[in-house]
Amino acid sequence: MHTPRIPDLAAADPRIAELIEAEAQRQHDKLRMIASENYVSTAVLEATGSVLTNKYSEGYASKRYYEGQQLIDQIETLAVDRAKALFGVDHANVQPYSGSPANLAVYLAFLQPGDAVMGMSLPMGGHLTHGWSVSATGKWFRSVRYGVRQETGRTDMDQVRELALAERPKVIFCGGTAIPRTIDFPAFAEIAREIDAVLVADIAHIAGLIAGGAHPSPVGHADVLTTTTHKTLRGPRGAMIMSTAEKASAIDKAVFPGLQGGPHNHTTAGIAVALHEASQPGFRDYAHQVVANAKALAAALVERGFDLISGGTDNHLILVDLTSKGIGGKPAAQALDRAGIELNYNTVPFDTRKPFDPSGIRLGTPALTTRGLTEAQMPQVAAWIDEAVGASAAADEAALDKISGEVRDLLAGYPMPGYAAA
Ligand SMILES: *Cc1c(COP(=O)(O)O)cnc(C)c1O
Numbered sequence: 091m092h093t094p095r096i097p098d099l100a101a102a103d104p105r106i107a108e109l110i111e112a113e114a115q116r117q118h119d120k121l122r123m124i125a126s127e128n129y130v131s132t133a134v135l136e137a138t139g140s141v142l143t144n145k146y147s148e149g150y151a152s153k154r155y156y157e158g159q160q161l162i163d164q165i166e167t168l169a170v171d172r173a174k175a176l177f178g179v180d181h182a183n184v185q186p187y188s189g190s191p192a193n194l195a196v197y198l199a200f201l202q203p204g205d206a207v208m209g210m211s212l213p214m215g216g217h218l219t220h221g222w223s224v225s226a227t228g229k230w231f232r233s234v235r236y237g238v239r240q241e242t243g244r245t246d247m248d249q250v251r252e253l254a255l256a257e258r259p260k261v262i263f264c265g266g267t268a269i270p271r272t273i274d275f276p277a278f279a280e281i282a283r284e285i286d287a288v289l290v291a292d293i294a295h296i297a298g299l300i301a302g303g304a305h306p307s308p309v310g311h312a313d314v315l316t317t318t319t320h321k322t323l324r325g326p327r328g329a330m331i332m333s334t335a336e337k338a339s340a341i342d343k344a345v346f347p348g349l350q351g352g353p354h355n356h357t358t359a360g361i362a363v364a365l366h367e368a369s370q371p372g373f374r375d376y377a378h379q380v381v382a383n384a385k386a387l388a389a390a391l392v393e394r395g396f397d398l399i400s401g402g403t404d405n406h407l408i409l410v411d412l413t414s415k416g417i418g419g420k421p422a423a424q425a426l427d428r429a430g431i432e433l434n435y436n437t438v439p440f441d442t443r444k445p446f447d448p449s450g451i452r453l454g455t456p457a458l459t460t461r462g463l464t465e466a467q468m469p470q471v472a473a474w475i476d477e478a479v480g481a482s483a484a485a486d487e488a489a490l491d492k493i494s495g496e497v498r499d500l501l502a503g504y505p506m507p508g509y510a511a512a
Pocket of ligand 1: 191193265328
């Protein structure tokens with residue numbers, strides 16, 4: 091059952107309580123491999139479920155527009171100070187509601203409508219908010235998109251430089267949602283410097299790896315860092331923008347009053363708790379284990395004939411092109427879900443299929459590492475994925491059902507924060 095317990099909710103709204111209980115059970119029983127997801131600690135759950143949700147606090151610590159901020163100011167200041175210490179930055183703003191609004195604040199801070207912005211193309215692994223056409227960022231700004239090299243699956247830094255010099259974007263985004271390799275922050279910084287652009291490292295996926303020393307840091311290279319707090323960083327749903335001292339005031343003004351009203355104080359407290367957890371020695375072990383697990387899983391998948399974009403991984407994430415297995419990403423992801431393995435279908439670079447029915451799947455190890463799985467279990471995980479993909483192609487529902495039982499049996503030995511056996 092869900093923990094912390096929810097008896098008052100069960101009495102007041104049994105239907106919602108029942109659904110939350112069922113979701114806790116589902117998260118417990120499934121191998122959660124969506125690369126952007128994790129399990130937060132019960133400490134983070136308690137902070138985000140607290141009375142802080144009752145309070146309005148427009149403004150920043152000691153410069154608020156409402157009274158009664160004696161304690162909220164301390165909470166937000168703790169979150170800011172912990173972010174600065176953990177990432178080694180001059181400035182941190184912990185108020186963005188989520189990763190997308192954090193990126194919008196960057197546009198508001200440094201661009202006028204119609205200005206050029208450069209980011210990785212969405213189907214190559216970028217994010218919607220890096221200037222993709224259906225996003226406000228692609229509609230209201232002139233977006234310039236780079237990609238990966240077809241032969242290597244790695245970011246084409248020659249293309250980044252050529253496009254930057256030709257198009258002179260005012261802002262360059264590096265980072266993305268489906269990049270299995272280390273991002274070369276110094277190389278991006280050199281290009282940005284050449285054209286006097288603001289370099290933004292969107293580290294939403296890898297913030298926890300950076301905090302834990304398992305991925306190089308963009309600090310000292312990028313002017314601005316944006317990140318969600320709920321992916322590898324293992325905090326509540328939210329975001330932060332970090333920057334040099336020089337960019338601090340533009341960022342703060344863009345978040346409030348430029349884009350948002352009152353900050354979500356319960357989330358701010360949850361972020362503070364997560365940052366505290368991420369500063370403990372155990373979190374370094376966690377971050378390195380996430381990468382070790384992803385590498386072990388990648389090797390086991392390659393051994394089973396899977397085609398991995400870039401041939402492997404440096405981080406928490408694996409992108410698989412299923413073309414050689416004769417199945418699309420979507421039917422494979424749906425079959426894997428029935429087999430108790432939760433991941434998402436994804437475009438692969440130079441995909442010949444449509445975005446809602448692409449060639450690939452994306453999977454990651456942050457959540458299963460939080461459960462305590464190690465390299466020792468990764469060959470078994472790869473075997474299940476292989477078996478489920480084969481069963482899907484053969485429409486063998488019984489095989490999928492059998493795997494989901496095996497997954498549940500394995501996970502029974504690995505506790506989940508937020509759930510306790512009844
Ligand atoms: C997840 C993500 C975001 C957006 O975060 P939301 O909280 O979903 O709005 C932005 N950029 C990157 C690179 C991401 O991976």
